[in-house]
Amino acid sequence: MIAVGQTNGEFLLLAATDLSMIAQRRDRNNTIQCLRFNPSGDRLAVGSDDSCVDVYSVSDPTKAVERTSYCRGIPSGVTHMDWSTCGQYLQISTSSYDKLIYDSRSGRQIPSGSEISKITWDTWTSILGSEVLGIWPRNADKADVNTACVAHGGNVTATGDDFGVVKLFNHFPVSGKF
DSSP states (O other), X not given: OEEEEOTTSEXXXXXXXXXXXXXXXXXXXXXXXXXXXXXXXXXXXXXXXXXXXXXXXXXXXXXXXXXXXXXXXXOSOEEEEEEBTTSSEEEEEETTSOEEEEETTTOOEEOSSHHHHTOOBSOOOOSOSGGGTTOSOTTOOGGGXXXXXXXXXXXXXXXXXXXXXXXXXXXXXXXXXX
C-alpha cells in the first residue's frame, strides 16, 4: 500500500501493484507533509500543516479507513515522523524545530523523562536529536538540512539539504538505539 498526501488536507491509499485507489480521506484543511506506516503496516500516521497528526487503522483495505486517535498540541506544522519499534509511540518533529513524543493510541504527549529514553525507534528521519548531531556544515543555518535517515544499525546517516546535496555520514555512535 502507498500513502499519498495532498495540498488540500486529503490523503490517498493506493495499491502498490497497480496504483488503483483503495481509499481517500480528508480530516484536515492544509497540506499533508508527512505520512508514515507503523512497523507492522496496519496503522498510518498522517502529519499536516494544521499542526496535527492523525492516526488511522489501515489493516483491512476492504473497510473504510478509520481514525483511531490524533495528536494535539503540536506548535507548528509536522515535518518528520518516526514510529517506535513496538508501534506505540510517535516521534514528531515540527517546522519550529520541536521534537515531541506521543502515545499513538491515546494521542497523549509524553513529557521528557526516563520513559522516552527507553524507547527504541524503528526509523529515525528527524533532523533533531543527539542521533544526528554533526549533520550541519560549519556556519550553516539549521534550515539548510531538510531531511535525514539513520540506518537501522545506527552507524550510517544520509542527509539532504537546500543545495541539492545528499551526504552520507558513517561516524555516528548511536548503535543500540535502532
